[in-house]
Amino acid sequence: METLEQIKARLEAALPSAKIEVLANECAAGERSLLVDAASGFTVAKFLRDDAQLKLDYCSNVTGVDWPDKELTEKIKVKQVVDGVEKEVEEVKKNIRPGYLEVVYHLYSMGLKHGPVVLRLRTENRADKTHLPSLTPLWRGAEFQEREVYDLYGVIFYGHPDLRRILMWDEFVGFPMRRDYIAPDDFEYEPTPHDEVLVEAKKHYPAEPKAEVKP
Amino acid sequence: MFDQLDQIFVNALHWLVGFVPEVLRPLVTPLICISFILMVFPAFFSIITIFERKGIGRIQNRYGPNRVGIPFTKIRLAGFGQFLPDGLKMLTKEDIVPRAADKLVHFLAPVVMLIPVLLSYSVLPFGKNMTLADYDAGLLFFFAVGGAVEIAVFMAGWSSRNKYSLLGAMRAIAQMVSYEIPLILSAVSVVMIVGSLKLTDIIAHQNHYTFGIAHWHVFTPWGFIGFVLFFIASLAESNRTPFDLPEAESEIIAGYFTEYSGFKFALFFLGEYLGMFAIIGLGITLFLGGWTAPFSFLAWIPSWIWFFGKLTAIIFVFIWIRATLPRLRMDQLMNFAWKFMLPLALINILVAGIWHYMAADWQRWLVCGALIAGAYVLLGRGLMQNQKLGKRIYRYAE
């Protein structure tokens, strides 16, 4: 299979409007990924699927990743004149990287038996602009997985034929897989030795202090 | 002495009736007979359920029930005491009626199920001289009351207000109506040969021997295929695998008795099994010589032992089939009834006619046998090949 750089070059040639970036991966396996901007996500995916050399006809895995706002600390070496002598002083600069939600697609080719090409799409932020194009029209296999990402992360896929909650019930509020999700604490009484849960749960009990089952 | 044993129940009846004034005898005789039926067959049912559970267990390589014996002792009786707790459980369970159900019909359905089934026993000959009501049109009576079961099934399915029940009831009606036709047509061939609808006449026709072998109808080509048809149709009539669609557990939970529990469920259960016994009893009477012995040298064994022996044997085949086969689909069930069983039953009537009018030598065996076998093979092949069904050969990649 071609390297990601080659794919990127061909993509940029074919789709000039797309902003594509190759993300590094430091781990042992080193599977790098293509980051594509949300607007051209669909066309890029279509290219990857239909291209004769790639033919990525099999979308194996679709998943969301939550990247909350992160405080990045940067150490910048600044030249300063201290006591008349020019010195390099390290200065810690703090800036907040805005959070975003990310959807990762693992694409393989069944015909040519190669892969994976990892495709990433990012939302603008985590609160109100969580829209991404749905790739379900390209790969039916993404249907339930995108619903799952919607359900657990709150990414809204436009163009999805049937975007409903899938694992949680329809009335559920919140997105449980987000990093800042706070689990409910109204569990039934369980005599586990870990009492924090119990203490939290007890708030929800009725007046009867030793009720074993929530009414 | 064996004659005494054979007639022991008949003599006992006469002896009992002897205590009653002459005027009341026509009233008391049937009452005693009815109570006999009401005692014997439910008891037989309870034993058979244990046999069924144990038999299916063994077929499935398990033990089946083998714990419960005589209560309060350590005697286990190999599990044959199981029917007692089973029955008690059924009787004491809560009787649940769905809120939306039509309560009267819901209540009546099991009763309506049981009564015609019990009525059909009145014409069955359980042994020599052991028929409660030996009507001239006994066969017709049997089929007529048997038809009433369908109403009960539909009542149950309709009144429960459950979608599964309704589906089950619909299936049951369609199935029972369809399979009654081959059932009756296969019986028609017997009626043609015997020339009587009276069940005792049918048995008398089979109760003589050549070279020590009985003249059962099943030993003739038309009788054999008639018996096979009757057997399959009776499987369907009693809702047994592979025709258990009305109560298909894996599809529609329990079909028309999904919403029944406790005693009402027990009545359904009882009715279903008694219906099965009755229809097998009829099959025995029509094709297997009723209470007669297969070989003349065995004729000394009491007739009622023969009847119950044959009944048990056929029930075991039913159980065996139940433990082996998967179930058909609704359209396949209908196809089978109308495209296979019905033509074969009609051909069988033709063959029975040929058999009747040809001279009694080897030629009629040949002609009738060839006709039947040919029809069977052709119809069977048509049924399978219409849908291009068959064995497949698989390829391996690389």
Added chain:
Amino acid sequence: MLGEQIIKGMAVTARNFFGSYFSKNRLTTVQYPEERLPQKGNTRQFPFLVYDGDDAEKGLRCVACQICEKECPPKCIYIVKSKDKKPDYKGQPQIYPLTFDIDISVCMSCQICVEVCPFESIKMNTEFELSTADRFGDLLLTKEKLAKPNSYYQKIHPADAAESDAVIAAEKAKAEAKAKAAAEAKVKADAEAKAKAAAAAAAAPIAPPPANPPTTT
């Protein structure tokens, strides 16, 4: 011919019917309370704590390092450390668990606690008849209920117990040798210069320290 394969299938069930009376290979069911299968190799049920010697309180190997509590996937272990110390099997003063509870209604018998334990003190039991009417009391196993002698462990898992005994013995020997060396060094140190004593002390750490080191030393 129609029905041919059905008859073949029925022959198979008939063979199984009769086979179940003769062949143990077919009828695999065991009549449980009367008849029991022998225990299989590494069977595991719920954890227990091993103690050496006869006194459960004294010989308990657990040093309340809380690694198992941290690693336990369903978090069913609850440990309260002691304030004081008592000598362990190596003779060194160690803290011990004041409370060691395992809620076996939560425990999923995964054996992670056994694997991460650096002190060979928690092992898997093979006892499985634990059903009880009291879900809240009887299924919360306390230290007293959990503690089992080493001889019990040797009985249920002989091979593993031998291995763990070997580890313990090796550590003990190492500790003793070290103690001896330390004693000798002390004698020497009295005579010789201070530098050598410092060198002996530098060899202090025994056994590779666990990744999450015990919170007190």
Added chain:
Amino acid sequence: MNALATPPKNFEVKPKLAANGEELGELLEVSMGPHHPSTHGVFRMDVVLDGEKVVKLKPVFGYLHRNHEKIGENISYLANMPYTDRLDYFCSMTNNWAYALTIEKLAGLVVPERAEYIRAIMAELTRLQNHTCLIGFFVQDMGALGTPMMYAFREREKILDLFEEVSGARMMCNYMRFGGVRVDVNDEWIAKTKKVVADYSKFLDEFGTFLTENEIVLARTQFVGVLPKDLAINASITGPMLRAAGVNYDLRKVDKYGIYSRFNFQVPVGEHGDIYDRYMIRVLEMRESIKILEQALRDIPVGPVMDPKAKLRGFRPKAGEVYGRVEAPKGELGFYVISDGSPNPYRYRVRPPSFINLTILEDMCLGHNISDAVVILGSVDIVLGEVDR
């Protein structure tokens, strides 16, 4: 966040009409499950019936949802291993393997050769018992009163005994570790396994005579629930279902993970993509598994079973992300892990094969009888522990 909880209205689907546009009769809406005898657990299908014909079918999940992925993100890499057992509780060994393989890829651990052989043996035994159970269940869904299922369980028992002897548990094995397997097998166990494997083809023969060509089974399964090849690929179907549709894609051949390149085995491929093909492909795959097992048990070398670099306590892989996949009996089981260098994974994702294989359930069931819907579901081979996670 509340505003996002409900999807925009225009995403709602309209109920489908009959494919040929014919006027449908009065429709009956049946909610099959979550407590239905043949939904293989707590699966639910919202079925709309026209008579008995399925005109709409929507799978509903989540009754067994426990947020496995969130649990995995809150505990250490090692502590998550027993939880993977509970995904597809029939095949804990392959689940373990997939997870271990992923983390090994992430941390660059090397598995010793003996451990690789043991893993392959365990995985193939798992495949045997999973497929055995499946064919049993699936014939039971057709109404065969449990007899095939009991035969299947009888054979499965022998394999579970082998698992118990090595790993200590019958189903929740928790056997593999990053960089090897937990305990070594002994020669006695290998001899026992050889015997079980040698006897297994006898069972397959018996089962074959029992049901494979049975007229009722043929009538119920052939040309029912057909899955076209293109749709199968597009809908990311994997495992025996995909191969039954005629696609030659077996990860054991494609990725050659572990030591599968050393074994001589073939991949059976179906032609019609109907239920019968799915059933037969599984039977044939079992025969191939027996071949692999025979080779593996013959060639297994001696040596260590754990990578000496691997450590149990305080395992912190370098930051990065990895996707590892194996051919689990039900299809491609993948794990996607993002590490941020801490003891817990930053993101832990399971690609459950049976969940994704359910995507085309409606397509296969439309126009068929409700009895077929049940059998089609059975032939997909789902386990709710994995579907709902």
